[in-house]
Amino acid sequence: MRLVLAPMEGVMDPLMRQLLSELNPYDLCVTEFVRVVDVLLPNKVFYRLSPELHNGGKTLSGTPVRVQLLGQEPKWLAANAARAIELGSPGVDMNFGCPAKTVNRSKGGAVLLQEPERIYQILSAMRQAVPQDQVLSAKIRLGWDDPAHVTEIADAVVQAGADELAIHARTKTDGYKAEAIKWDHIKPVVEKLDIPVIANGEIFSHQDALACQQASGCTDLMVGRGSLRIPNLGHVVKHGKAPLSWAEMQPILYRYTQMEVRGDKEIYLPNRIKQWFGYLRKAYPEATEQFEQLRTLRKSAEIVALFEHAADHAA
Numbered sequence: 001m002r003l004v005l006a007p008m009e010g011v012m013d014p015l016m017r018q019l020l021s022e023l024n025p026y027d028l029c030v031t032e033f034v035r036v037v038d039v040l041l042p043n044k045v046f047y048r049l050s051p052e053l054h055n056g057g058k059t060l061s062g063t064p065v066r067v068q069l070l071g072q073e074p075k076w077l078a079a080n081a082a083r084a085i086e087l088g089s090p091g092v093d094m095n096f097g098c099p100a101k102t103v104n105r106s107k108g109g110a111v112l113l114q115e116p117e118r119i120y121q122i123l124s125a126m127r128q129a130v131p132q133d134q135v136l137s138a139k140i141r142l143g144w145d146d147p148a149h150v151t152e153i154a155d156a157v158v159q160a161g162a163d164e165l166a167i168h169a170r171t172k173t174d175g176y177k178a179e180a181i182k183w184d185h186i187k188p189v190v191e192k193l194d195i196p197v198i199a200n201g202e203i204f205s206h207q208d209a210l211a212c213q214q215a216s217g218c219t220d221l222m223v224g225r226g227s228l229r230i231p232n233l234g235h236v237v238k239h240g241k242a243p244l245s246w247a248e249m250q251p252i253l254y255r256y257t258q259m260e261v262r263g264d265k266e267i268y269l270p271n272r273i274k275q276w277f278g279y280l281r282k283a284y285p286e287a288t289e290q291f292e293q294l295r296t297l298r299k300s301a302e303i304v305a306l307f308e309h310a311a312d313h314a315a
Contacts, residue, residue: 001213003234004166004198005029006224007068007139009098011275014051015259020227021063023252024234029065030139033095035108036071040079046087057088066137068093072107072118074125081136082129091135091163094123096153099141099172110172113144116156123160137164139200145173147185154189154197165189166198166222169212176225178202183215190217198222204229204283209237228279246286250314254307261300269300 005012005020007030017029031050034041047053052065059065067089071077081092096119098109105111112118123138130136138157143149150167157165167186174180181202190197199212200222209221227233231252235241244252256276260269274294280287290310297303 001238002027002196002198002220003238004220004222005063005227005234006166006200006222007032007093007095008224008228009033009100011228012224013272014049015256016228016276017052017063017065018059018061019252019256019259020231020234021059022061023232024227025238026063026234029059029063030068030093031065033068033070033098034080034084036069036073036076036080038073038076040076040083043083043087046084046089050089053088057090064090066091066093066135068095068139069126070095070098070103070108072112072122074122077122078125078129081126085130085134091137092126092130093137093139093166094126094162096138096140097166097168099175104172110141110144113141113149113153113172116149116152119153120156120160123157123162127161135163136161137166138162139166139168141168141170141172141174142182142185143171145171147171147182150185150189151192154193158193158195162195164196164198165193166200167216169199169201169216183212186216186218196220200224203237204233206236206240225279228276229283243283246284247314249280249284250307251311254304254311257300257304257307261304267300269303270298273303 003026005026009032034049050067052059067084069077069080084092095109096112103109127136140153169183169186170180186199197218198220199216199218203209203212203223204226223233230243232244236243277287277291
């Protein structure tokens with residue numbers, strides 16, 4: 001099994017990728033999307049979203065990090081795909097799955113699932129710009145509002161020359177509703193295509209992973225929200241290990257606060273750590289009590305001190 005850490009806009013930033021790749025045997029990370037409109041973006045944009053480019057396209061612990069693009073103009077997506085490769089990204093990923101209304105209104109992300117021909121045009125242009133020895137991948141949902149459309153969408157991806165396809169097993173209109181997951185709708189795609197297909201959606205345990213593989217026919221999986229709920233989810237999924245205890249989480253949380261306060265990142269720590277707790281509270285009842293201590297804190301130094309104290313007492 002290959003296990004991929006999904007891109008999550010505004011959440012899976014370089015620091016979180018670094019922390020989670022240190023803790024887990026992820027085979028690949030994908031960045032938050034680089035928004036492309038009608039210009040070849042300067043190098044600094046790529047380096048900001050993927051500082052791993054300074055490290056050979058890998059996290060400090062050695063996990064490859066692939067740059068993801070989002071947009072609708074084939075010419076400019078191709079130019080920026082070539083730029084990402086030149087800067088050291090191990091392949092390029094194209095986002096056709098983002099359900100955010102702001103993204104869809106500007107003709108990016110999942111809205112393009114309604115236009116398989118446009119998907120074909122975009123990926124064809126990117127394929128011409130990306131060397132054949134570099135992976136061109138795409139991430140889609142089952143469709144806009146009808147999962148029956150996934151076969152046509154997947155055909156467009158393959159005909160354009162993409163090497164890999166990740167499928168989030170819900171439509172755009174399904175959002176992230178747990179009851180709407182449709183792993184089985186991926187299986188006909190897997191049976192038809194001759195490129196690797198990666199299944200994504202509602203994988204929060206080893207049992208979920210096995211069920212997803214069985215229903216989808218996929219060997220390879222991608223995890224997103226689950227990786228934030230259960231920070232060692234990579235080991236849980238791949239090796240059947242138990243989730244970390246809340247006591248074991250304390251030094252990890254402390255390390256994260258230390259990472260966030262380096263350089264100019266300090267101002268983001270209060271929001272970032274509280275955002276993470278929104279995920280942790282779904283898996284750890286103890287997180288709610290600690291959040292009550294955290295939520296009133298506004299200064300980074302206070303937050304670091306809180307988790308330093310908790311880590312010391314958990315040891």
